[in-house]
Each structure stands twice: as C-alpha cells, then as structure tokens.
Amino acid sequence: MKTHVKALVVGGGAVGASIAYHLGKAGWETLLLERDELTSGSTWHAAGLLPYFNMSYATTHIHDYSIKFYKTLEAETGLNPGFSVVGNLRMAQSRARMEEYLLYATTAETVGVPYEWLTPAQVRERWPLLRTEDLEGAIYHPTDGYINPADVTQAMARGARQFGVAVERKWQVDAYEWTGSEWRVTCTKMADRGGNLIPTDETVIIAAEHVVTATGNHAQRTARLLGLKIPAIPVEHQYIVTEPDPALVAWRGSNPEHPVLRDADAKWYVREERGGWILGPYERGAPARFAWGCPDSFRADLFPLDLERIEAEYLSMIHRIPSSETVGLKDDYNGPICYTPDGNPLLGPAQGLRNLWLAEGFSFGITAAGGAGCYLAQLMTEGEAAIDMASLDPRRYGDWMTTEYACRKNEEAYEHVYILHHPDEERPACRPLKTAPCHDRMAARGAQFGQVNGWERPNYFAPEGFSDHGARSFRRGGWWPYAVTEAEAIRSTAGLIDATAFAKHILKGPGATAFLDWFTCNRLPKVGRINLTYALTSAGTVRSEYTIHRRAEDDYYLVSAGAWQAYDHDYLAKVIADKTPEFGPMCLSDVTSQYGVFALAGPQSRAILTALIRDPDPETALSNKRFPWLSARRIELEMCPLTALRVAYTGELGWELHHPIEMQNYLFDRLMAVGEPLGLRLVGARAQNWLRQEKSYRAFGTELGRDATPLEAGLDRFVDLSKDFLGKEAMQATGLRSQCATLLIDGPENADPWGREALYHDGSRIGRLTSGGYSVAFGQSIGMGYVRPDLATPGTRLEVRMFDRLWPATVTEDCPYDSRNIRIRQDG
Structure with a gap:
C-alpha cells in the first residue's frame, strides 16, 4: 500500500469514489481507503434516484453534472453503471405546489436543465395506470431517472484506478495528526471474522498533503478523531418493494418503463422494480440514529421496518396507482441516510484544520456524488470551483452547534423533503436558540x-394573532403589506433594525495594516473612518465582504455577514497565521457576541440620536462637520457608550450603533421612547432587502460570491488597482464574463421576483436574477442579477421568467434611488 500521497480520501461510498476519480483525473497522486467494502455504507441500500429538483443554484449545478457524468462512465471504464434514463415525473395536487414547481423551473432554466409541463390529462394519456383527476399538473424531466448505486460507485472506482488512484479496502483510520506540512494518518487493517469486522495488529501510517473525509454514517467518529463538530447524523429512511403488479407487467409488454414518480403532496417517490413498485416515503417522525457514532459492528445492516409510521404514504400510493392495492410486499429496507440541519451536504474545508476537506452529510448522495467530486476536486487543485460553493461550506455552522441541535434539525430536514418550499420559509425546530437581549421586546x-447562523432576527413586524406560517406564499405573502409599511417608514421618517447577528472581528497589532492592505482590494480607511472592501479568492472572485472601521493606526474593527461568522473567522485566522512572518504580529478576536447592533435610518434618525446624545454640543455632534458620512465615533447615548458608524444599508441618513450587548435593552427602550413620537418604526430584514436593492447595494451570498469578481459585480469604485492585493492578477485576467445590473420589472400585480429567475433577451436566456423584491420608491418589482456585459446598459429591455410567462424588465442606472446620495449625506 502507498504510504506517501498527495491526497488521501477516506470513505469508499459513491461520494468518496467520485472524489478520488476527479482528483486522479486532475493529476494528483491519490489513495482511497475504505474500512469495509466499497459501497458497504448507505450506498448499498440507496434507491439510486437522480432527481434534478432543487431550489439551490449551486446544488442544481452539482446534480446536473452528476447526471451527465454518469452517462459517460460505461464508455470510459467498460462498466455499466445501471443508469435507467426513464425521466422524472413530479406531480402536484394543488395550485400552490404547481407554483413551487414554476419557481423551481426558473432556477432550472438558469442551469440549462430541460423540463416539460404536463396537464393531468396528458399524464393520464402517457401513463394510464396513474389516477390523475385530483392533480393540478406535473413537471417532467426527461433526462434523469435512476441508477444502480453499487454499479456507479464501482465504475467511478475503476475510472479512478485508470487515473492512477490506489484503492484499498479493509483499512480503518484510527488517528489523524497534522505535522505542519502534511497529515500523518494511522490506519489499521480490518478482518472479516464471522460476519464481524475486527481490527488486526497490522497498522500503517500514511503521509498525505491533503485528506478528504467522506465517511458517511461514520461522520461522528471522524469528528471525534479530528476534534471537530460535524452536524452530519443519519436519519432512518425506509422504502418497500412490492411483488409484481399484473397491471404493470401487462403495460410493460408494449410500453416503456414509467418515469420515477413523485407525489410531493403525498410525501413519496415510486419507481418500477422488476414488475413491481418501490415506494420511498419521507414521513413524519423518522428518528435520527447514531448521534454519538455508528457502532463498529454496523456494516451493511438495516433497522426494523416501522410500517405504521408510513401507513399514510402507503395508502396514498395505492390511491395514485390503484393497481398496487392487491400487490403484496416483497422486500423492505430501513437504513441510515446522513442528513445535515439544512439538508445540504458539508462540502469544503474543515474549520481550523489545514488541507483537511469534508464531504459529509449527503442525504441525496447518489444524485450529488458525481458533481460533488468534480467541484471539490476543483476547489482543492485549482483553489476555487467553477461554481460558488459557499452554500455547502462546512463552516456555515459554528461551534454553537451541538449534537442535540443536529439530531433535531436533521429529523426536520428529512420530514421537510416534500413540504412546500416557500422562498420565505422559516423552519421551526430548535428555535429560538440564539437571541439578542431585545428579542422578547x-x-x-x-x-x-x-434565523441566521442560529440567531433570531426579525423578518417583519405584524399585529397580534398574525401567523407567519399562514402568511407564506410563492407570490406576495400575508407579510407583504407590513414590509411595505416598514420600508416606507425608513424612506419617510425612521426605522430601527436589529443587526446584532453581524459577524464582528477585531484585528490589531504591528502587522495588521500591511496585512489588511494586501488582504482586501480597497484602500484602507484613515483612523476614525470606515470603508467597504472585499477579500478575494485566489481566482479573483469575492470571498468575503467587510465594513472596516479603523479605530487606531494598527487597530481595525471588521464587520461582515452574520451568516458567515465561522467561515470568515476560519479563513482570516489561517491566512493571518501564514502571513504573520511577512507582515508582522497580529491578534484576531471574534467579538460577535460581545456587541449588539442597531441600524437606525431615515430622515428623523439624526433628531432621535440628538435627543439622546450626551456631548458638549449635542446640536452639532451628529452634523456632517463633526460626524461625516463614512466615519465612526465613540459616543454616549445617555447611559450607553457605543461606537456609531455613519452608514446605512437602506440608503437613507443613518447610523449603525454597535453597543455593549448587556446594555441592549436599555438602549432599545430609550431609542423607542424618543423615536416613536417622531415616527420611528421597527423594521425587519425583508424591507431592508428591498431598500438595499433600490440603492443597488450588492449582498454577499447573492450578488457577491466566489463565482464573480468585484469588477463583474460592478464594484470598481471599491477596487484600488494602484496597490497589490490578493487575487488582483486573477481578477484582471478574468475580464467581464457577465455584469451585475439592477432592473425594474413590470411583473404580476400580486407577485415579486425572489432572486432566482432566468433573464431573457430576444428569446435567448442571457442571465439570472440573484435578488428580487418590491420597490416602494418606484411602486413596482425590482431585482438585481447578472447579464451579458453588452446588455447591462441602462435602458436595455429584458424579460424575466416569473411563473408561466416572461415579464418585461428594464435595466436601470446603478443606484436608481437617490443616485447622488444626497439623502444619505444630508446635514443637520
């Protein structure tokens, strides 16, 4: 066995085999270790479905790659992966479900995924065994279907071997040690004795520059060995196989196989299997298993079936396929399938560890394996992937995440596979958990x-008795008029937003200035000033967005997106450690939980603060002369000392008030007492999102990410090309593949875009929206997105796909509301 390799992949399921294949294809010397046999984990009992359906742009790319890649494996390796391209029929029993499919289809279009719409009559005509009179319609994907999980894994493993990858079975990893330049991984040979897998006395140490863990159900053991928290815990998933259905057998005598059938409202999938049916439900009450680790004795094992738990789903299959009522059960499976709290895998760098990559928590592992291997290999070998992988990054969960949280949220993620996925969905499990002091007020x-990174954050404010769950919709939900009122308040009087969830870091020390000057693309602010800037990837795309307040010559306060606290901290800490010898000593502190943040904005914001400020000359304390735009000061609001930053994400006169979190309730009470007589309203995140689009303010995670450079994002004014910075050459070499634009949209009277819709020009798809909403300033829908550079000129007429048609949209000037920033700079 090889003992020195460039990359070691731990885990021989479909995901591990794909990663090894793609690393080998990229030219890396790679070793794949499997503690048992290839496919012996969840891969062996997976149903092998390959659904395209996903609301995520990145995940849709991953699934699309997998489906296309699997179709090439036989020609490349000589092994047939067992891909049955029968298509995928997703049925809808309600208009709301069809609207979900219509919204999904706009994401599918942005990736080029083919689909067809079918009426109930068309479904019945094609597949007469199905009952359709209670359907609203269906979406059909003709190019996917199902695959044999074991066969596709073996095909990828053979392909990996053809690229020089070594594949070793019956080796268990027992220890990981980072030496400072490589990993030393201690492995033990396993023996199969009497049906049990037993460690032997034979051990070996493998030196690897990079390690990837794809350990599936054993992720908790991996977490312990590495000293990590990995919220990948299995949930029971059961499916049943029926005896042959005579009606199906007769149908198949002269007709092709049924597509994979999905009745989302009934919470199941069904496909053909040897003349019978496989039913796979996603029922309520499926428990998490192996919270503290998968037993060593658990191999290709299963749990007892719980038929009572899936009775409703079984009866609904009989309703949809009446001929199945008299067919007996032949086989049953109840096995562990790994989940994560949001249902997305953990794919990318491990927090706090060098050259350690996670590929864990794949609830749809067969569907995602091919694409996951491709894009993770790109991330490892090229520095960045062709798509933005941030939504899958393992560091989206911080150290606050516990085993109990993971179990409960993973059970919820399983149960929610087939719920209506409203874009304004907020899932209830494990909440509230992280609350700012003002939460109850x-x-x-x-x-x-x-919920953002565990923090509770107001989305909007509604009257007593209002139900957020009942307010959700694929159009303008019941919350919409309240968000309009809040947005209008900021434009006309004042609004107060709880922004405590912001990630906050302090970086100081002799090397801090030189480091930040190299680390970010904009010039650094002077002492007492603030600036907006970006940290780039090695590919020149946007890794993070920071508001930087320079508190002293070598003392900086960094504010970044709340959802990415651990992501930002981990990357900052690693780069600082690398660059300290070059730039000098620095100290990085995560102070997120030490400071609360209120964003106060609107024409009356200065008057509210003036009434509270304690200053020798309170009437001029907040004037442009003493407190200009893009500056920061320590001030006292009665008994609360705080740092005020004169910025406003809403584009109005305003300040961010960064205060000691233990004084938050005092500050809140005083602001409301003084502000409400002046028209102050509490404002949530949804109104804020609309307002920032009126100002064309890009948001990290939507317009800004690792698939676009700041120049493509239209942020030239925040890029200082006179200095050297990380990613500069790559950014310049990339050029303008697409360009960010703001659009005003003449859409439906009762709906706004959500920020995932396809954009068209002269009948051709030319881009996609990344944000969407409603503009109170212009009285119509608004959106931001990426288009061909030649179409980003103000006045260009485009079309946006919303529901079942294209709606007119016009590219507007950047910052269409108050383009000269007169309101935000107004003096007192």
Whole structure:
C-alpha cells in the first residue's frame, strides 16, 4: 500500500469514489481507503434516484453534472453503471405546489436543465395506470431517472484506478495528526471474522498533503478523531418493494418503463422494480440514529421496518396507482441516510484544520456524488470551483452547534423533503436558540423572526394573532403589506433594525495594516473612518465582504455577514497565521457576541440620536462637520457608550450603533421612547432587502460570491488597482464574463421576483436574477442579477421568467434611488 500521497480520501461510498476519480483525473497522486467494502455504507441500500429538483443554484449545478457524468462512465471504464434514463415525473395536487414547481423551473432554466409541463390529462394519456383527476399538473424531466448505486460507485472506482488512484479496502483510520506540512494518518487493517469486522495488529501510517473525509454514517467518529463538530447524523429512511403488479407487467409488454414518480403532496417517490413498485416515503417522525457514532459492528445492516409510521404514504400510493392495492410486499429496507440541519451536504474545508476537506452529510448522495467530486476536486487543485460553493461550506455552522441541535434539525430536514418550499420559509425546530437581549421586546411588538447562523432576527413586524406560517406564499405573502409599511417608514421618517447577528472581528497589532492592505482590494480607511472592501479568492472572485472601521493606526474593527461568522473567522485566522512572518504580529478576536447592533435610518434618525446624545454640543455632534458620512465615533447615548458608524444599508441618513450587548435593552427602550413620537418604526430584514436593492447595494451570498469578481459585480469604485492585493492578477485576467445590473420589472400585480429567475433577451436566456423584491420608491418589482456585459446598459429591455410567462424588465442606472446620495449625506 502507498504510504506517501498527495491526497488521501477516506470513505469508499459513491461520494468518496467520485472524489478520488476527479482528483486522479486532475493529476494528483491519490489513495482511497475504505474500512469495509466499497459501497458497504448507505450506498448499498440507496434507491439510486437522480432527481434534478432543487431550489439551490449551486446544488442544481452539482446534480446536473452528476447526471451527465454518469452517462459517460460505461464508455470510459467498460462498466455499466445501471443508469435507467426513464425521466422524472413530479406531480402536484394543488395550485400552490404547481407554483413551487414554476419557481423551481426558473432556477432550472438558469442551469440549462430541460423540463416539460404536463396537464393531468396528458399524464393520464402517457401513463394510464396513474389516477390523475385530483392533480393540478406535473413537471417532467426527461433526462434523469435512476441508477444502480453499487454499479456507479464501482465504475467511478475503476475510472479512478485508470487515473492512477490506489484503492484499498479493509483499512480503518484510527488517528489523524497534522505535522505542519502534511497529515500523518494511522490506519489499521480490518478482518472479516464471522460476519464481524475486527481490527488486526497490522497498522500503517500514511503521509498525505491533503485528506478528504467522506465517511458517511461514520461522520461522528471522524469528528471525534479530528476534534471537530460535524452536524452530519443519519436519519432512518425506509422504502418497500412490492411483488409484481399484473397491471404493470401487462403495460410493460408494449410500453416503456414509467418515469420515477413523485407525489410531493403525498410525501413519496415510486419507481418500477422488476414488475413491481418501490415506494420511498419521507414521513413524519423518522428518528435520527447514531448521534454519538455508528457502532463498529454496523456494516451493511438495516433497522426494523416501522410500517405504521408510513401507513399514510402507503395508502396514498395505492390511491395514485390503484393497481398496487392487491400487490403484496416483497422486500423492505430501513437504513441510515446522513442528513445535515439544512439538508445540504458539508462540502469544503474543515474549520481550523489545514488541507483537511469534508464531504459529509449527503442525504441525496447518489444524485450529488458525481458533481460533488468534480467541484471539490476543483476547489482543492485549482483553489476555487467553477461554481460558488459557499452554500455547502462546512463552516456555515459554528461551534454553537451541538449534537442535540443536529439530531433535531436533521429529523426536520428529512420530514421537510416534500413540504412546500416557500422562498420565505422559516423552519421551526430548535428555535429560538440564539437571541439578542431585545428579542422578547421585539416579539412583544409583533416581530416575526427568521434565523441566521442560529440567531433570531426579525423578518417583519405584524399585529397580534398574525401567523407567519399562514402568511407564506410563492407570490406576495400575508407579510407583504407590513414590509411595505416598514420600508416606507425608513424612506419617510425612521426605522430601527436589529443587526446584532453581524459577524464582528477585531484585528490589531504591528502587522495588521500591511496585512489588511494586501488582504482586501480597497484602500484602507484613515483612523476614525470606515470603508467597504472585499477579500478575494485566489481566482479573483469575492470571498468575503467587510465594513472596516479603523479605530487606531494598527487597530481595525471588521464587520461582515452574520451568516458567515465561522467561515470568515476560519479563513482570516489561517491566512493571518501564514502571513504573520511577512507582515508582522497580529491578534484576531471574534467579538460577535460581545456587541449588539442597531441600524437606525431615515430622515428623523439624526433628531432621535440628538435627543439622546450626551456631548458638549449635542446640536452639532451628529452634523456632517463633526460626524461625516463614512466615519465612526465613540459616543454616549445617555447611559450607553457605543461606537456609531455613519452608514446605512437602506440608503437613507443613518447610523449603525454597535453597543455593549448587556446594555441592549436599555438602549432599545430609550431609542423607542424618543423615536416613536417622531415616527420611528421597527423594521425587519425583508424591507431592508428591498431598500438595499433600490440603492443597488450588492449582498454577499447573492450578488457577491466566489463565482464573480468585484469588477463583474460592478464594484470598481471599491477596487484600488494602484496597490497589490490578493487575487488582483486573477481578477484582471478574468475580464467581464457577465455584469451585475439592477432592473425594474413590470411583473404580476400580486407577485415579486425572489432572486432566482432566468433573464431573457430576444428569446435567448442571457442571465439570472440573484435578488428580487418590491420597490416602494418606484411602486413596482425590482431585482438585481447578472447579464451579458453588452446588455447591462441602462435602458436595455429584458424579460424575466416569473411563473408561466416572461415579464418585461428594464435595466436601470446603478443606484436608481437617490443616485447622488444626497439623502444619505444630508446635514443637520
């Protein structure tokens, strides 16, 4: 066995085999270790379905790659992966479900995924065994289907061997050690004795520059060995196989195989299997298993079937396929399938560890394996992937995440596979968990909360008795008029936004200035000033967005997106450690939980603060002369000392008030007492999102990410080309593949775009929206997105796909509301 390799992949399921294949194809000397036999984990009992359906742009790319890649494996390796391209029929029993499919289809279009719409009559005509009178319609994907999980894994493993990858079975990893330049991985030979897998006395140490863990159900053991928290915990998933259905057998005598059938409202999938049916439900009450680790004795094992738990789903299959009622059961499976709290895999760098990559928590592992291997290999070998992988990054969960949280959220993710996925969906399990001190005060005033990185954050404010769950829609939900009122308040009087969830870091020390000057693309602010800037990837795309307040010559306060606290901290810490010898000593502190943040904005914001500020000359304390735009000051609001930053994400006169979190309730009470007589309203994240689009303010995670450079994002004014910075050459070499634009949209009267819709020009797809909403300033829908550079000129007429048609849209000037920033700079 090889003992020195460039990359070691631990885990021989479909995901591990794909990663090894793609690393080998990229030219890396790679070793794949499997503790048992290839496919002996969840791969062996997976149903092998390959659904395209996904609301995520990145995940749709991953699934699309897998489906296309699997079709090439036989020609390349000589092994047939067992791909049955029968298509995928997703049925809808309600208009709301069809609207979900219509929204999904706009994401599919942005990736080029083919689909067809079918009426109930058309479904019945093609597949007469199905009952369709209670359907609203269906979406059909003709190019996917199902595959044999074991066969596709073996085909990828053979392909990996053809690229020089070594594949070793019956070796268990027992220890990982980072030496500072490579990993030393201690492995033990396993023996099969009497049906049990037993460690032997034979051990070996493998030196690897990079390690990838794809350990599936054994992710908790991996987490312990590495000292990590990995919220990948299995949930029971059961499916049943029926005896042959005579009606199906007769149908198949002269007709092709049925597509994979999905009745989302009934919470199941069904496909043909040897003249019978496989039913796979996603029922309520499926438990998490192996919270503290998969037993060593658990191999290709299963759990007892719980038929009572899936009775409703079984009866609904009989309703949809009446001929199945008299067919007996032949086989049953109840096995562990790994989940994560949001249902997306953990794919990317491990927090706090060098050259350690996670590929864990694949609830749809067969569908994702091919694409996951491709894009992770790109990330490892090229520095970045062709798509933005941030939504799958393992560091989206911080150290606050516990085993109990993971179990409960993973059970919820399983149960929610077939719920209506409203774009304004907020899932309830494990909430509230992280709350700012003012949470209860805001709840008492009607706050309807969302969750960001575990933090409860108001989305909007509604009257007593209002139900957020009932307010959700694929069009303008019941919350929409409240968000309009909040947005209008900021434009006309004032609004207060809880922004405590912001990630906050302090970086100081002799090397801090030189480091930040190299690390970010904009010039650094002077002492007492603030600036917006970006940290780029090695590919020249946007890794993170920071507001930087320079507190002293070598003392900086960094504010970044709340959802990416651990992501930003981990990357900052690693790069600082690498660059300290070059730039000098630095100290990085994560102070997120030490400071609360209120964003106060609107024409009356200065008057509100003036009434509270304690200053020798309170009337001029907040004037442009003493407190200009893009500056920061320590001030006192009565008994609360704080740092005020004169910025406003909403584009109005305003300040961010960064205060000691233990004084938050005092500050909240005083702001409301003074502000409400002046028209102050509490404002949530949804209104804020609309307002920032009126200003063309790009948001990290939508317009900004690792698939676009700041120049493509239209942020030239925040890029200082006179200096050297990380990613500069790659950014310049990339050029303008596409360009960010703001659009005003003449859409439906009762709907706004959500920010995932395809854009068209002269009948051709030319881009996609990344944000969408409603503009109170212009009285119509608004959106931001990426288009061909030649179409980013103001006045260009485009079309946006919303529901079942294209709606007119016009590219507007950047910052269409108050383009000269007169309101945000107004003096007192």
